[in-house]
Amino acid sequence: MSSLSVSETAGIAQASADARVSIRVEDVSVTYRTSLEKKPTMKTTLLRLGRRERIVREIEALKHVNLEVRQGEVLGILGANGAGKSTLVRTMAGILPPTIGRVEVRGRVSTLLALGVGFNRELSGRENVTLGGLAAGLSRAQLRDKYDEIVEFAELEEFMDMPMNTYSSGMYGRLAFSVAVNMDPDILLIDEALSVGDAKFRKKSFKKMQELCAQDRTVVLVSHALGSIEELCDRAVWMHKGELQMEGEPDDVVHAYTKFLDVGEDALTMEDL
Amino acid sequence: MxxxxxxxxxxxxxxxxxxxxxxxxxxxxxxxxxxxxxxxxPHRVGLPPLGPYVRELWRRREFAFELSRTTLRAQHFETAFGKLWLVLNPMLLAFVYFVLVDILRHGHRPHGYFAHLVAGIFLYYFFSGAVRESVKSVVGGGRLVLNTAFPRTLLPLSTVITAFWRFIPTFLIYIPIHLISGLPVNLATLWIIPIVLTIAFIAAGLAMFVAALQVYFRDVKSFMPYVLRLWLYASPVLWYPNEVPNHWEWILKANPIGGPMAAWSVVLQKGHAAPPVDMLTGLAWAVGLFVAGALFFMSREREFAVRL
Incomplete structure (x- = not known):
């Protein structure tokens, strides 16, 4: 933190006074290196020696993104696959620290990311919920309080002590959704995980989302379902190739994005927007 | 973090x-x-800020214990037969080596050799179990690592806790063997506590190192059995520390667990205090490996979320 300049420090002091900001993303870039191999091994590394193949690729997932989410606001993020939406949400959650810039988050965060809850399908639902909660920083007492609510909402009472590899994908998604929304978070980060389960559960989860959005909670919602962005969000941003393309009223942003999708990137200069 | x-x-x-x-x-x-x-x-020199990192680690220590407990439960550790099963494997190994060494030594074995062998194998199993299981800890943490922000060091550290719990019943089995062999029990026997602690820190350092390495090279896991088997032979388990010829003594010093394992044998067999030289080399290795392992792991952990 000692690398902060004087002006930045002054900015933070102001920010501390302005308690209404939940998430502040300041000039954030995220670059990471990833292997092109699915399972990199020493063997392949040795075999490749001297052949000068590059198997590590640098990915610039976010480029100088500035964004503020106020407390109680529901922000929708839309954009094509690979636009950096998930990276942005993961940076807000602290999973992927920025390469440049700074992210400030105020409040308890609950995440519902694309990949679902739990980590070990051989463990029971109950064990996965407990371990996930403890890793997320909840205390045992908090977990105990919430546990019944989570199970009841997911409608998985009789499945909680069964290994999660016996679950259907819908049940998996239902549990993930239920854990995320029932943790009473100040900030809820959701990445393309709204439409899970059967029609009945979708209805129920959408209702729960409306309920959560109506409360004084900050919600960041990544979705390809443009309809739900229009319906749930107060504001929307459109991301394109790691940059913020547009920011504004959900209707306007969705409209611009749809137009962009119809016309295609080449035919459309950004002034047309 | x-x-x-x-x-x-x-x-x-x-x-x-x-x-x-x-x-x-x-x-x-x-x-x-x-x-x-x-x-x-951004992480400075690739490392997250250490103070807050350690604080978060401490705050979420329950996760490491719960993960360890869950792992043990999956292995039926809470039942008597589950515990017996755990003891059976190292016990059988001890018998195999006992027969082997007995043949090689033409039946000339020192008094209390079996107890030395069993005690050595049990302690070595604690060490090797922690390191072997930790290899999978981060890669096996899959979705949790991808979706939750928490100090990842909790994953390999949890395997050390698991290995420790698995060590306890084996040590209880050792006690009657120790007594039947007529080996001494005195105040110096308490040295086993710092010895086990030293081994635990060495194991934790290596656990963090191999857990991070496995993310980059998924075949580290397949090398581990060989490495750990050789390591057993290079440690004073099958042989006594004082039997080492002078020109081979460097092996004992270069082996991080050589000192503590030698001290383990001296304390249990002779009832003497642990030799300071062994304890100090062990301590130096423990501090060095723990710090190096932790720094290596932490410098890499930002990437785990994109490498899994």
């Missing part, structure tokens, strides 16, 4: 800032301290 605003001690700029802000916003700050605040910034 996350940094709480204004909590890093000794940061001159922060202190200055607090001095400016504090008078007007004193009450507000009080409230802020109670709500959670996180600041995510």
């Amino acid at each position: 996350s940094t709480e605003i204004g909590t890093s001690p000794g940061d001159p700029e922060l202190d200055a800032r607090q001095a400016v802000v504090a008078p007007e916003h004193d009450e507000e700050r009080q409230v802020e301290w109670k709500t959670e605040q996180h600041v995510y910034e």
